[in-house]
Amino acid sequence: MEMEVREAEVMVSPLSGKSFLRTAHFLKPCIQNPESDHLPKTLFSETxxxxxxxxxxxxxxxxxxxPPEQWSTWEQKLRSKYENVWRNAGILEAIKASTYxxxxxxxxxxxxxxxxxxxxxxxxxxxxxxxxxxxxxxxxxxxxxxxxxxxxxPLEDEEWKQIEQRLLEVRSNLVKTKAKKAGHCPWLRHFMEEEEGELEHVAFLSLWLSRFVFPRSITKQIFRIAIHVARGxxxxxxxxxxxxxxxxxxxxxxxxxxxxxxxxxxxxxxxxxxxxxxxxxxxxxxxxxxxxxxxxxxxxxxxxxxxxxxxxxxxxxxxxxxxxxxxxxxxxxxxxxxxxxxxxxxxxxxxxxxxxxxxxxxxxxxxxxxxxxxxxxxxxxxxxxxxxxxxxxGLDQCIPVKVxxxxxxxxxxxxxxxxxPMTEAMMCIAAVASSSSLEAGVTSKYLEWWNQSKLGFGQQPGASSVPIINISEKLSQVSSEMGSPVQRDQKRSSSDEDLRKRSHSGEAEVEDIANGENMKVVEGSKRAKLEVKMENVIDKFEIVAKEGRFDDKFNGECVSDWTDIDIYFSDFEARIQYLERVIAQLKAAKSGPKNEVLRAKTS
Known part of the structure; x- marks a missing residue:
């Protein structure tokens, strides 16, 4: 077992669908290349x-x-004597569970x-x-x-070997009956009513193992396990x-x-x-x-x-x-x-x-x-x-490798x-996984790999499955967090600026539907390139919103830009449908009353 740690990895939450940048921890073996070990497309086909x-x-x-009749009574009787033994053997909780x-x-x-x-x-x-x-x-x-x-x-103690032999004798007698097997209820009646001490204890554990752990009739193979457990x-x-x-x-x-x-x-x-x-x-x-x-x-x-x-x-x-x-x-x-x-x-x-x-x-x-x-x-x-x-x-998910x-x-x-044996490094990995307070997520490459598996490896997403990116005023806030504010074009006409403000007025409502993502932190030389990409997507949307135009070309251009910064999104179909409704509202507003309120936002 090994763990791979990646700094500044773009992760996506499986619950909110939001993406964020942080240090991520992955269980090996995993890969970043989405073109290998795809799942069969047939797994996603509904019958x-x-x-x-x-x-x-x-x-x-x-x-x-x-549980058979009187099982709870037998369990309570023996638990009062052997509870510490069962706890040491790691079966106390499991035996309690058998009574439900x-x-x-x-x-x-x-x-x-x-x-x-x-x-x-x-x-x-x-x-x-x-x-x-x-x-x-x-x-x-x-x-x-x-x-x-x-x-x-194996069993090494002679005393426990003798107990095993006595169990084998009882089983042999039950097999000779009309049932032709060592049934659970006859076994329970025999030992609960006629035996006491360690023999009864091992017989109880043999029945528990045979009915609840490895269910079948009482078999010879189960006695050895029962004896080891009875010894603690x-x-x-x-x-x-x-x-x-x-x-x-x-x-x-x-x-x-x-x-x-x-x-x-x-x-x-x-x-x-x-x-x-x-x-x-x-x-x-x-x-x-x-x-x-x-x-x-x-x-x-x-x-x-x-x-x-x-x-x-x-x-x-x-x-x-x-x-x-x-x-x-x-x-x-x-x-x-x-x-x-x-x-x-x-x-x-x-x-x-x-x-x-x-x-x-x-x-x-x-x-x-x-x-x-x-x-x-x-x-x-x-x-x-x-x-x-x-x-x-508790760890993050990357593309898994076939083992x-x-x-x-x-x-x-x-x-x-x-x-x-568990090494010190393995125990440290367990400590990291168990103590993490962060919400585990998946990589953007994993989402791409998963979607390609669903489509069929080698196929490309159609126009209807191309993601629509969530663009809002929060991009300005994000770029501010990055330390370099995006400089907006001050020469835009007042009508364009008014349209932009109106397009963001329904942000909270749209966010609930579209589950948009926010960029958090981007380090190094990628920062300037990212700002340019964000500017391109914003500009393209504002042009489209102004003209009331929506087509596959625009959609593909936005996705091309956003793909370069390695962020992928879920719920694509819902977002496309919502943006289509927004564009329809924009077109209707041009011929409607002047006082009609426009609420438009990309998702």
């Missing part, structure tokens, strides 16, 4: 039929289960899955790229990011959980892609069930935390409760087109929704730990959130690429790479 319509009857959320029920929303989860891109393990929305990160799994699920791997750590050993469960979520999102998307290519009479009629073993409730919680536009009223949780309690039994009454809602959330998407969490952030939005003894561990956890790696699950290895979604982790995984897809190699 008329939704995933919910195509696949809902075939999907089985076997990993999204409610999260009502399922097919439309929301499948709407997200429809946006999934397996090559990058990210969601591709019309406005940007996002994903479920290790931080999300830690905060929403309560799983530890740091620790050893239960898959590769810290196990990194977050990467394994996230790997299973990535795997199943890819499974969903591939089945959807196959289904939509079939004819109407064959679509969705294969009858083959799509088994999703990952804890998909975390996908839904991720969406609810980041998309406030769904307007769900959550529970008020106490300090000691896990975040899952916020959505306990909250009904998912999501109405309307989920895909449209997701793609319309550019200005409302919460890039860092956990800043208000008292457990992880203080009043200055800095990553901290409420227990100072574990502050280094929490900083290391965040550092691992920032480092690209491969995540090892029960039966999968998945790429983790945080440099593609740096704004979710290749381990060719052998070897779980041991992947885990060794994930578990490599």
């Amino acid at each position: 008329a039929i939704s995933m919910s319509q195509v696949l809902s009857s075939q999907i089985r959320f076997t990993g999204w289960t409610n 029920r999260i009502p399922r929303s097919f439309d929301l989860v499948l709407g997200l899955a429809q946006k999934w891109y397996s090559e990058t393990n990210t969601f591709i929305f019309s406005w940007g790229e996002a994903t479920i990160t290790l931080e999300d799994i830690m905060v929403c699920g309560g799983y530890s990011i740091v620790g050893s791997s239960g898959f590769f750590t 050993s810290r196990i990194a469960l977050a990467p394994a959980v996230l790997a299973s979520i990535y795997r199943d999102l890819t499974l969903l998307k591939r089945n959807y892609d196959k289904a939509v290519t079939k004819s109407d009479d064959k679509r969705g009629l294969s009858g083959k069930a799509i088994i999703l073993r990952a804890p998909f409730q975390l996908v839904q919680i991720w969406a609810l935390e980041r998309f406030p536009s769904f307007h769900l009223k959550s529970n008020i949780i106490e300090y000691a409760q896990p975040l899952t309690a916020k959505w306990h039994k909250v009904k998912m009454n999501i109405i309307g087109d989920v895909s449209l809602a997701l793609d319309s959330s550019a200005k409302t998407f919460l890039w860092q929704p956990y800043k208000d969490s008292p457990k992880f952030f203080n009043e200055k939005d800095r990553w901290v730990c409420f227990n100072s003894d574990h502050s280094h561990e929490y900083l290391e956890s965040f550092a691992r959130c920032l480092r690209h790696s491969e995540l090892v699950g029960v039966d999968c290895v998945e790429m983790y690429l945080p440099h593609r979604v740096a704004m979710q982790l 290749a995984g381990c060719k052998e897809n070897n779980a041991m190699i992947a885990w060794t790479n994930y578990d490599r």
Whole structure:
């Protein structure tokens, strides 16, 4: 993991759309050349039929289960004895979370899955790229990011080997019943009623792992992990959980892609069930935390409760087109929704730990959130690429570079790479990312790269997609901030000056619609050239406003000038439409009453 720092970089806010100049921090690997590693244009193409319509009857959320009867009672009984052990093992929050029920929303989860891109393990929305990160799994699920791997750590103590053997015997007896498997409820009844001590504790953890972490029937492989956790050993469960979520999102998307290519009479009629073993409730919680536009009223949780309690039994009454809602959330998407969490952030939005003894561990956890790696699950290895979604982790976004995984897809190699020690430099990067109070943004080159991806690499934007630049009196204020005021032409006629003043009278109203940008600071020899460019754009607009003329030539000339100072803008279509309305008003005013008020402004 490395960080690139660029001085005086032009950044654009994803929320306000405004551009500003400041020192920017990027996660490597990233590039400035927008002509490489473009996303496929097909990712932005909307399909008329939704995933919910195509696949809902075939999907089985076997990993999204409610707690069994008496689970809460068993959890409370053992927590009173082993709470400190669970805390040391990094599973206390996750075990608490297992006692809550999260009502399922097919439309929301499948709407997200429809946006999934397996090559990058990210969601591709019309406005940007996002994903479920290790931080999300830690905060929403309560799983530890740091620790050893239960898959590769052998048992050495004879006492614990004997406990494993007794668990294997009970499992063998359950498999011999009519059910032919070690079911969760029989397992719970047997150990809750007949056993005590460490054996009961390990059996409880085995059921918890088998039902909520790696959902399936009680398997032999899970006992070793349960024993390590029962001893208080810290196990990194977050990467394994996230790997299973990535795997199943890819499974969903591939089945959807196959289904939509079939004819109407064959679509969705294969009858083959799509088994999703990952804890998909975390996908839904991720969406609810980041998309406030769904307007769900959550529970008020106490300090000691896990975040899952916020959505306990909250009904998912999501109405309307989920895909449209997701793609319309550019200005409302919460890039860092956990800043208000008292457990992880203080009043200055800095990553901290409420227990100072574990502050280094929490900083290391965040550092691992920032480092690209491969995540090892029960039966999968998945790429983790945080440099593609740096704004979710408090850093700026540049054009991401494609990262290749381990060719052998070897779980041991992947885990060794994930578990490599964190250097002092990496910890410093984590400290910078977690302590930054600035709003993260994207580079103007990134916006260009993103728009070219949507259009199709090699294509050029048409006239309708050329940006209209926001020109207003604030440019004079900006140039003043630069230290060299723009000298206006004093020989302009009084009628021209009157028109200019009237054109700016609706500035506040237009600004809300156009979301215009302001230049802040430009250093060095570029200052004089920039002033000339600003003058050119102002002069061209005033001529057009006077003559009531609007055409593609004027639009292209303005954009040509503005491109030279490397600023690009969003919401182009809305701005063009607004300027067309302003020009129409100017034309109408020439033949209307003299006392009619003109309100015109470029955006």
